[in-house]
Amino acid sequence: MDILVVTSPPAGEPLRLPVPAGELAVRGMVELSGETKAGTYYPKVKVPKDLDGFRAQMLAFSNAGRRDPDSRKTHRTATVTDLSLNEVITKGGAKEKVFRENDTPPYFSDQKSDPALDKMAQFQAEYNASREAPASPDLHNGPARFTFEGRTASMLGLGERSAFFGAPSNVVEGAAGPTGVGSLPLGWMTTDTHFRPFFNVDGSYPIVGYGAAQSAKGNWYYIFVPRRDTELPPKKLDEVKLPVEVFVGAPAPEDATLVVEPANPPGPTTSGPVVTPAPTEAPAAPPATAPPGGAAICDGKDLSGACAPITEGVADVRTVGIANDTVSSIRVPEGKWLNLHRDFGFGGPCLSFSSDQADLSGSYMSGRVSAVTIGDSIPQGCIDGNALRLCSEGDFTGACITPTEDSANLGTTELGNDQLTSLVVPTGKVVSLYKDFDFRGECQSFSADRAHLSGTRIGDNSASSFTISDSVPADCPES
Amino acid sequence: MTRIDIPALKTAGPRAGLALLLGGLILLTGCSAPDNQAGGVNTPGGGGSVASAASTIDVITQVEGRLGEMGIGADPGSLICDGELAVAVDASVGCEFTADQQPVGLVVSVAKVDGGEATLKVETEARPMPQVILENRVRTRVEREMGSSVEFAACTGDLAAEVGASAGCTLTAAGTTRELEVKVDSIDGGLIGVSIGDAA
Numbered sequence: 215m216d217i218l219v220v221t222s223p224p225a226g227e228p229l230r231l232p233v234p235a236g237e238l239a240v241r242g243m244v245e246l247s248g249e250t251k252a253g254t255y256y257p258k259v260k261v262p263k264d265l266d267g268f269r270a271q272m273l274a275f276s277n278a279g280r281r282d283p284d285s286r287k288t289h290r291t292a293t294v295t296d297l298s299l300n301e302v303i304t305k306g307g308a309k310e311k312v313f314r315e316n317d318t319p320p321y322f323s324d325q326k327s328d329p330a331l332d333k334m335a336q337f338q339a340e341y342n343a344s345r346e347a348p349a350s351p352d353l354h355n356g357p358a359r360f361t362f363e364g365r366t367a368s369m370l371g372l373g374e375r376s377a378f379f380g381a382p383s384n385v386v387e388g389a390a391g392p393t394g395v396g397s398l399p400l401g402w403m404t405t406d407t408h409f410r411p412f413f414n415v416d417g418s419y420p421i422v423g424y425g426a427a428q429s430a431k432g433n434w435y436y437i438f439v440p441r442r443d444t445e446l447p448p449k450k451l452d453e454v455k456l457p458v459e460v461f462v463g464a465p466a467p468e469d470a471t472l473v474v475e476p477a478n479p480p481g482p483t484t485s486g487p488v489v490t491p492a493p494t495e496a497p498a499a500p501p502a503t504a505p506p507g508g509a510a511i512c513d514g515k516d517l518s519g520a521c522a523p524i525t526e527g528v529a530d531v532r533t534v535g536i537a538n539d540t541v542s543s544i545r546v547p548e549g550k551w552l553n554l555h556r557d558f559g560f561g562g563p564c565l566s567f568s569s570d571q572a573d574l575s576g577s578y579m580s581g582r583v584s585a586v587t588i589g590d591s592i593p594q595g596c597i598d599g600n601a602l603r604l605c606s607e608g609d610f611t612g613a614c615i616t617p618t619e620d621s622a623n624l625g626t627t628e629l630g631n632d633q634l635t636s637l638v639v640p641t642g643k644v645v646s647l648y649k650d651f652d653f654r655g656e657c658q659s660f661s662a663d664r665a666h667l668s669g670t671r672i673g674d675n676s677a678s679s680f681t682i683s684d685s686v687p688a689d690c691p692e693s
Numbered sequence: 694m695t696r697i698d699i700p701a702l703k704t705a706g707p708r709a710g711l712a713l714l715l716g717g718l719i720l721l722t723g724c725s726a727p728d729n730q731a732g733g734v735n736t737p738g739g740g741g742s743v744a745s746a747a748s749t750i751d752v753i754t755q756v757e758g759r760l761g762e763m764g765i766g767a768d769p770g771s772l773i774c775d776g777e778l779a780v781a782v783d784a785s786v787g788c789e790f791t792a793d794q795q796p797v798g799l800v801v802s803v804a805k806v807d808g809g810e811a812t813l814k815v816e817t818e819a820r821p822m823p824q825v826i827l828e829n830r831v832r833t834r835v836e837r838e839m840g841s842s843v844e845f846a847a848c849t850g851d852l853a854a855e856v857g858a859s860a861g862c863t864l865t866a867a868g869t870t871r872e873l874e875v876k877v878d879s880i881d882g883g884l885i886g887v888s889i890g891d892a893a
Contacts, residue, residue: 359886364766366884373837383840448841451866456873457890460834462795462826464817466882467763471804472813474755520769535769537793539829557837578842581829608867609842665842668868 239275240396243268247395247434253427255337255362256344260428265336269424272438273327276399276412276422283319286413289404297321297413304415305406313414322414325440330381330529330559331423335437337375339425342391342435353389353435361465365532368459372439376559380530380585381423382441383561386411392433399424399438411440418443448609509552509588513540515573524552527587529559541583544571553596555585563609563665565599565638566592576641578610578663599663602645602682603638604629608666610636620681622652634677638663646690647677654679657690749777750811752786752801763815765883766792778803780811789820794829796820797883817883819854827852831862831875831889842866848875852887856880861892 246268250260262268279285287295294302298321301309314321342353356369360378367378372387388408390398402408411419419440427435512521513536522534532538538558546552546567556562556579565579574580577599592598597610606612606629615629625631631651639645639660649655649672658672668674671693686692757772767790774788778801785802798818805812822830832846845865852860852875859876872892879886 361764364761364764366766368886377837383837449839451835451839451843451864451869451871454835454838454871457888458834458838459878459886459888460830461884461886462793462822462830463819463883463885464760464765464767464790464792464797465884466817467760467765467815469763470815472756472759472763472815473810474750474813475809475811532793537768537791539833540794556842562836562840563842582833664844666844666867669844669865674868 235278236275236400239271239278240400242271242274243396246271247428250428253340253343255360256340256427258430259340259343261336261340262426265426268426269327269332272399272424272426272436273325273422276403276438277324279399279403279412280322280324281320283321285403286409289400291404291406291409293406294409294413294415302415304410310410310416313416313418315414315418323420325420325422328381328421328423328441330379331385331421331439331441332425333423334375334379334381334385335387335423335425335439336427337369337379337425338387338389339391339427339435339437341369342389342437343427343429343433346429346431346433347391347435349391349393353391354387358459359461361468364464366461366463366465368461370459377557380533380558381439382421382559383557384443385439385441388438389436391435392429392431393436395434398436402438411438411442416442507547508545509547509550510545511536511541511552511583511586512543512545513537515542515575517543517545517570517572524586524588527560527585529585531584531586538584539581541586542574542580544574546570549590551589551592551596553587553589553593554579554583554599555587555596556582558584560585560587563611564593564596565663566596567599569600571600571641576639576662578638578665580662597638599638600640601638602640602643604634604677604680605636606630606633608636610638610663610665617682620653620679622679624678624680625651631678632675634680635667635674636663636665637667640682642684644683644686646681646683646687647672648679648681648690649676651678653681657687659686659690659692661686661692748780750780750803750813752778752788756801756813756815757790760790760815765797765815765817767797768792768794772799774801778813780806782806792883794826795822795885799883819880819883819885821854822852822885822887824848824851824860827860827875828862831873832864834889835864839866852877852885854880854885862889 246262246264249263251263253259253261283297293305297312301311304310315323338356341356347353356375358368358370360369369375376383376385388402390401403412410416420443422438422440425437509524510521511524513519520536522536528534544552546569551566551568553564553566555564597603601616603610603614603616605614613629615627621627637645639662644659644661646657646659648657658670752774753772760767772788772790774786776786778784778786782803785800788799790797790799798820800816802814803811804814827848828846832843836843843864843866848860848862850860852858856877859874862873862875864871873889874892875887875889877885878888
């Protein structure tokens with residue numbers, strides 16, 4: 215027998231029930247949309263005066279939905295109503311994995327906001343508002359050219375916007391508008407297409423950025439950009455869609471005039487060539503050499519040229535005065551690891567160093583560093599850039615071994631025979647690869663990292679034995 | 694327009710004294726300052742006037758730090774000039790800086806001289822893309838599209854800063870080679886817009 219107990223508040227007192235978090239968030243968005251300011255990237259559009267607060271409400275709404283195991287069912291969506299399943303059938307009939315983080319509700323942890331993702335989302339929202347974009351796939355297209363804070367780039371694609379703002383590369387984007395206030399993120403969460411990042415379908419999405427902007431006609435535009443934690447497989451060279459655009463150099467200035475006071479001491483005469491005297495005050499630029507102590511990256515060898523101290527993660531080296539892809543030497547304090555990332559936003563291959571590197575030219579990271587982190591150990595996703603590493607896949611991935619001595623038969627290692635595709639060579643060392651066991655057959659030496667052995671004389675998936683030494687053996691040249 | 698505050702003229706410290714002394718020297722020696730430089734200089738802070746200032750403008754000191762506010766992203770410390778800029782209308786000086794390593798020309802000319810202030814006109818000029826920069830840009834751009842490394846990138850030479858100019862590039866990654874054509878689509882001041890496509 216079931217016993218049903220019904221209670222009521224004391225007579226005269228109103229019934230008080232907690233307002234659902236999602237509803238509270240919508241109320242917050244409506245309230246915060248009442249006060250606006252000029253956009254950051256397109257000043258003619260409006261954005262909530264408390265933009266961070268508005269984003270926080272969007273995030274609160276989506277996290278409330280993530281916590282609710284019946285969120286999809288409650289909104290009577292056509293697909294994916296049971297998130298307790300390991301696989302769900304999505305629109306079109308495909309089976310897709312649900313990346314649950316807990317076995318019982320709430321299945322997913324709260325998403326966290328990411329400043330760089332917020333920026334790229336806000337940019338696109340403002341761009342869409344600036345052109346009163348109609349609702350269409352075109353909402354995902356950015357401008358072919360955009361200049362901001364002295365930098366010009368194509369912002370057409372998501373990858374380009376991600377690179378510009380130093381955001382992670384493995385992101386997706388949801389766009390909405392023209393619409394009203396408070397209709398998003400619900401609109402995305404209840405579709406049969408855009409719901410995946412909110413419920414970890416096809417991957418985990420731990421961080422997200424939100425953007426919101428109002429057009430001159432009063433329409434609202436929204437963007438969300440979550441980062442997919444499950445890496446997408448890299449494309450092959452012949453799979454890259456071309457053409458793509460690149461902008462190099464610097465545009466004509468928007469306002470070409472500048473008022474100055476010629477206050478520097480005059481030279482002896484104004485006729486004839488004038489030697490520029492040393493400036494009386496240092497220009498606003500990084501020091502010419504590495505500052506004393508602490509970690510630093512420099513664009514010249516031996517810690518010369520433009521240098522920047524590194525005290526925390528730098529998602530875009532340009533923000534600390536170092537041109538992209540120019541880091542040539544680094545200083546690493548004792549007990550620390552400096553991690554060099556190939557892509558902005560800490561993306562791409564990452565090599566870590568626990569000691570100074572006066573010349574990175576032998577490293578894969580030479581001419582490639584876009585972001586830097588520092589810590590007490592090698593972070594996940596990075597590898598020791600100064601330890602021998604032999605891997606079965608390109609970019610130092612796949613099955614990897616970190617041997618400390620020569621091997622006459624790679625078939626006895628976890629790497630296997632004829633499996634070597636990429637290798638990290640320690641600074642000052644030479645790795646000689648042999649096509650046959652027992653250091654026989656064709657041989658090629660490497661004094662620098664190789665992210666892929668295709669195109670080399672020894673070739674990909676061909677090494678059977680190797681030696682490591684201090685110099686190039688006479689019978690095993692580099693080329 | 695924005696104005697630069699010159700601390701030497703705004704404070705009564707030793708540097709102000711030096712500026713006054715040097716300005717005085719110009720007048721005393723009859724140095725070749727333009728006529729319109731003679732007389733007082735109004736300080737930005739409204740602190741009255743002092744004797745005439747300089748006959749030249751050190752562009753590196755005065756302009757480099759302000760390129761950013763003009764929408765020009767220069768690599769720090771990269772600006773070099775042929776010399777100083779004479780404080781005379783229509784005087785100009787040629788300079789060059791790099792933006793993410795790409796050379797960019799900068800022509801700074803004097804549009805107006807008014808009392809102690811000079812109004813400068815700043816123009817950027819496109820420069821050819823050196824082969825090494827071109828190879829690096831093509832490689833990194835395609836790497837971003839791929840999500841993995843390009844092992845080899847070689848282009849046929851520098852890319853001229855003219856619309857329609859082109860260069861061939863060969864990329865190799867994981868055993869696959871692709872022949873590309875890099876073509877200049879647009880020039881805007883010192884900004885070159887290029888498209889990277891497949892070679893015909």
